[in-house]
Amino acid sequence: MKLVPEKVGAWLLGTGPDSEFVISTRVRFARNLAEVPFSPRMKPADGELVVETVRWALADSGYLNQGQLFTDGMLSEPDGFYFVERHLASPDFITQKNRKGLYVSDDETISLMVNEEDHIRFQALASGFDFATAFSKASALDEKLEGQLSYAFSPELGFLTACPTNVGTAMRASVLLHLPALVLTREIEKVLRGAYAIGLLVRGIYGEGSETRGNLFQVSNRKTLGQSEAEIIEVLTSTCRQIIDYEHKARQFLMHNLRVEVEDKVFRSLGLLRGARIISSEEATNLLATVRLGVALGIINELKIAEVSQLLVLVRPANLQAILGEKMDAAERDERRATFIRQKLVR
């Protein structure tokens, strides 16, 4: 299997709209084949049939020419986590090994899991705050596959899924937001409660609950039934736009009222990243996120926001291992991570 670890996905290039506030936008569809039992009742032969059917559909629709399909035995567990860290697969999918398939497009904007909870789950990722791109890419793949596969679909309910919470559009749309100023001003709870109240799900990524590392938050729809895809995206768009406005105001507040304190936090983080000889993934994530804020606020001019966003992915354990090309334990990795970060941040 060939990974190109130093090359990050196109969705991480920091070129999308509102990149100061939004890392990426994602649209994911769940689909199941009409003639095959759903995952809880699936026999081994059923699983193999799904993998082969999807392989055929991806080949026929041209997607295999612009990406790779990894099937059983092609991905070691570390390689699998490499894709998890790149937001292209789910952790559960990687640890359950049999009759799986993972398609990843060359630019890493499209990925598809075969035999995760549903027969097929695929997503499109776009850089920045950009549902138009993410939705149209995911829909394009959906249409291609729909032309070749027969989906389990109910005229009343919509798409049928292994878990009832996904029935209907079977669509999960999400935005990955960087909200350090709302965290610093302690307004984040209020904002997140507001989003939840209108039917959205908000969670910190990298660590559950209150320990939201790096101040990165994912906002997604909770409901898939009773709303059209367009309605779901409309609600997410307007809500995230509002959250971005709040974050923008909080950043302005910080710059006007606590500028030195913010500069202190930002340059201390940069100083630690440049000084450390041993650094954990968790600490690196937090420090890089603070540096990302500094770049977004114009406090740090020598770095680009995309570089920092990319480092947030590259410093994670499986990606770092892939870059360095050797198997190592956590202690060695913490040393090599520090060296890697230092080299990337030298100016």
Next chain:
Amino acid sequence: MKLVPEKVGAWLLGTGPDSEFVISTRVRFARNLAEVPFSPRMKPADGELVVETVRWALADSGYLNQGQLFTDGMLSEPDGFYFVERHLASPDFITQKNRKGLYVSDDETISLMVNEEDHIRFQALASGFDFATAFSKASALDEKLEGQLSYAFSPELGFLTACPTNVGTAMRASVLLHLPALVLTREIEKVLRGAYAIGLLVRGIYGEGSETRGNLFQVSNRKTLGQSEAEIIEVLTSTCRQIIDYEHKARQFLMHNLRVEVEDKVFRSLGLLRGARIISSEEATNLLATVRLGVALGIINELKIAEVSQLLVLVRPANLQAILGEKMDAAERDERRATFIRQKLVR
């Protein structure tokens, strides 16, 4: 009153023996005038007499040509603490204002307090581990003054002092040691207990008890009675030589066994000092002390040990205030301190 805050004392030039381990060596004598009541029974006129008598003796012996005598009204309290931070006066002396005198030689190696606990207390400071220099300078002043003043002296007891703990030689000799490796390897307690057991006093400077900021320790004699000056200095010399050897071994141990961990600590400290926009005196002291270790170990090559030792004094509140030339509150000072340190550490 004229302070030259950016110019540090000759004893801080880092030129003395064993400067990697020892900041400075000090010899202090307490003396009282035979015809004047000691401080607990002294009347205002007595105090004035002592000040004038000492002024005359310093002038006549030539010391006033190579230093300044500050008397009541010449030193504000902040200026007084400027000298305390430079190890040239005691804090109690500065806060008790009337009928005081403070003589400081131009190179800040000699200082003399009039009407502290005793009528006269004077000291000589030498750079590094150097009792020969400190003792001979203090003795030279002692002889000059002795020629002009009549000291309270008992043939059986020796020099008489306001507090019985100083009677005898009335000499306090001390070494200011930087012992970061013994602290890191947790051997410091054992070493300090050993020193105490043979009659020496060991205390962390900058903060009492367990909170020894900057890993700086002062070792001094507890007894002044029953031992000659030479004997006291001999015990201190051999004990400190042994402590230096322990510290040296501990540093070698760290470099052989925990090199990356030490480098991590050292370069993180340097990164924070170069990054911070707000920094307290306490944090700066701790970080600078770690950087000093890095320089001593050859981990940091771009700085000199003397620069770092000097910064340890210059970043303290009253010295910083004197350098910047304006009265400011603690919050402003923490900002200006960060800027000052950054400028000094730029390479």
